[in-house]
Amino acid sequence: MNTNAKGTDGRSRAREMVLAAGRGLALAVVSLPSAVLCVCLCLVSMALIPIGVGAFTTPYVVKGVRAYADRRRALAERWGGVRIPSAYRPVPETANPFGRTSALLRDPATRRDLRWLPVDMTAGFLTALLPAVLVLYPLEGFALAAGLWRTMTAGPYGTYGPYWYGFVPVSDQATAFGAAALGAFILVAAHRYTGRAFQLHFRLTEAMLAPSRTELAQRVRVLTETRRDAVDTSAAELRRIERDLHDGAQARLVAMGMDLGTAEMLVDKNPEKAKELLAQARHSSAEALSELRDLVRGIHPPVLAERGLGDAVRALALRLPVTTEVSVDLGAGRADAPVESAAYFAVSELLTNAVKHSGADRIWVDLHHEAGRLRISVTDNGAGGAGGAAIGAGSGLAGVERRLGTFDGVLAVSSPAGGPTMVTMEIPCVLS
Template identity: 80%
Template sequence: MNTNSKSGEVGSRARGMVLAAGRGLLLAVVSLPLAVLGFCLSLVSMALIPIGVGVLTTPYVVKGVRAFADRRRVLAERWGGVRIPSAYRPMPETANPWTRTYALLRDPATWRDLQWLLVDMTAGFLTALLPAVLVLYPLEGFALAMGLWRVMTGGAYGEYGPYWYGFVPVSDQISAFGAAALAAVLLIVAHRYAVSAFQVHFTLTKALLSPSQAELAERVRVLTETRRDAVDTSAAELRRIERDLHDGAQARLVAMGMDLGTIETLLDKDPQQARQLLSQARQSSVDALAELRDLVRGIHPPVLAERGLGDAVRALALRLPLATEVTVDLDGGRADAPVESAAYFAVSEVLTNAVKHSGADRIWIDLHHADGHLRMSVTDNGKGGAVVGADSGLAGIERRLGTFDGVLAVSSPAGGPTMVTMEIPCALS
C-alpha cells in the first residue's frame, strides 16, 4: 500500500514537472516578444503625448497592455493557483481623448503594468524558462552518453575539441558518461523543484501586478460612498412613492368611496344625481388606475422586466416629444435586473434633461455591449453647455452608475452637440 502510494506520488510529481516545463516554455516563448512590444509601444506612445499623437494612441496601447496583463492573471490562477486582483479604474471608450489619456496616466495601475512588463521581459522570462531548462537540459546529457558526443566533438579524435556540458568537458565516452551523471542529478533536481520554480514566476507576477494597500483603501472608500448614495437614493425613491400614492391614487380612491356612499343614499331620492356621481366615480377609477400605472412604470417598467433594456428604451423614446433614433446592439443578451434598471433610469434621466434644457429637436440613443461593458450614449443637437456639477441632474446619474462601478462622461461644447456616455461593467446572459 505504501509502495503504491509512493509510486503514485512520484508519477504525479513527474507529470507536474513535465507540465511545468511545457507551460513555462510556452510562457517564455510567447510572452517575451509581447512584453517587449507592449513596453516599447507604451514608452513611444507616451513620449508622443506632448505633440498630440500620443493622445490618440495611448488609450489603445494601454488597453492592449491591460488585456495582456489580465490574460496573465488568468493563467496565474489557472496554472499556478495564484489569484491576482485587478484594480483598473473604469474609463469610457468614447470619452474625450485628452480626458481619457489624462485619466489613464493618473491611474496607478498603468504605471504598475509598465513596471511589470519591464520585469517580465527579464526576471519573468528567466523564471518561466527555468523549469523547461531543468527538464530538457538533462536530455542532452543522456544523448551525449549515447553517442552524441562524437558529433559535438568531431569524432573519436576530437577534431573540434571538448564539448562542455555544464562544467563537464566531454571529449570521449568516459567523459560522456560523466555528462550523463550530471544530467541525472539535474533531472532529480527538476523532479523536486521544477514545479516550485514555475510557481516563482507567478509569485513574482503577483508581487508586481497586485494593487497597493492605498489603492485598495481608495477602492473601499469609493464603494462605501456609492453604497451610501444607493441607500439615500432608495430612501428618497420610497418617499416619492409614498407621496405620489398619498396625493394621487389614494386621494382619488377616497373620493370615489365617498361618491359611492352618496350614490347609495341618492338611488331612491334622486336617480339623476346618482347617475352623475356614478359617472364621476367611474372617471375617478380610470384616473386612479392611470396614476398607479405611471407609478409602477416609474418604479420598474413592465416592458423592462418582460422584454429587456433595448425594448424598454425604445418604448421610452416613443413617448418623447422630439424625433429620436435608437440603435441597440446587445447580441440578444440581457444584463442582471439591477444593472438593467440602473441603465434604464440613467438613460431616462438624461433624456429628460435633454428635452427640458438642451433646446434640441433631435436625439440619438445608442446601446451596445462590448469588452464586458454595457455602453449607452445619448446625443442631441441642442445648444450644449451641459456640465456635471454638484447640483446638476447629471451628478445624480453619476452616483447611480457608481453603485455598479459605472462611469459617466459628458462632451458638451458651447453650441452643441451634447453627448452623454454611460458605461457599466457587466456580462450578458
C-alpha cells in the first residue's frame, strides 16, 4: 500500500512537472510579444498627449493594458493559485478626453501596470521559461551521451573543441556520459521543484500588480465613510417616514375614527348629519390611502420591484414635463435590489435637477451594463454650469454621490457653460 502511494505521488509530480513546463513555455512565448506591444503603444500614445492626439488614444491603450493585466491575474489564480486583486478606480465615460486620460494615468493601479510591463518582459519572461528549461535541458545531456557530442565537437572543417553542457566540457564519450549524469541530476531536481519554479513567476507578478497596504487602507477608509453616510441617510429617511406618517396618514385616520364615532352616536338622532360624517370619513380614508401609496412609492416604487430598473426609469420619464428619451440595454438580467434602488433614486434626483434648474427642453437617459458595471448617463440640452463646485455644496448631486459611494460607485459631471450637461454614474455590479 505504501509502495502504491509513493508510485501515485511520483506520477502526480511527473504530471505536474510536464504541465508546469508546457504552461510556462506557452506563457513565455505569448507574454513577451504582448508585453512589448503594450509598452510600445503606451510610450507612443503618451508621447502624443501634448499635441492632443494622445488624449484620445491613451484611454483605449490603457484599457487594453488593464485587460491584459486582468488576464494575467486570472492565469495566476487558475494556474498558480495566486489571487491578485484588481483595484482599478472606475473612470466614467465623460465628455472630456483629457480628463479621462488624466484620471486613468493618476490611478495607482494603472501606474503599477505600466511598471509591471517591462519587468514582465525581462524577469517575468525568464521565470516563465524556467520550468521548461528544467524539463527540456536534461534531454540534451542524454542526446550528447547517445552520440550527439560527435556532431557538436567536430565538423567538415576540423574539430571545434569541447562543447560545454552546463559546467561539463564534452569532448569524448566519457565526458558525454558526465553530461548525461548532470542531465539526470537536473531532471531529478525538475521532478521535485518545477512546480515551485513556476510559482516564482506568479509571485513576481503578484509583487508588481498587487495593491499596497497603504492603498488598501485608504480604500477601506473611503468605503467606511460611505457606509457611515449611508447609515446616516437611512436614519434621516426613517425619521422622514415617521414624520410623514404622523402628520399625514395617521392624523387622517385619527380624524376618520372620530367622525365614525360621532356618526355612530348620531345615526338614530340625526341621520342626515351621520351620513355627512360618513361621507367625510370615506373621503379621509381615500386621502390617507393615497398618502400611504405615495409614501410607499418613495421608499421602493412598485414598478421597480415588479418590472426592474429599465421600466421604472421609463415610468419616471413619462411623468416629466420635459421630453425625455430612455435607452436601456441591460439584457434579461437584473441587478441586486439595493443597487437597483440606489440607481433609480439617483436617476430620479438627476431628472428633477434637470427639469428644475437646467432650462432644458430635452433629456436623454442611457442605461447599460458592461464589464461588470452598471453605467447610467443623464444628458440635457440646458444651460449647463453644473460643475464640480456644485457637487460639494450640499446639492442634490452631493446626495447622489454619497448614495453611489455606498456601492463603491462613482459620479462624473461634464457641464460647460452653455451646455449640454452630462452626468455619468457607474456602479460595480453583476446581473442575475
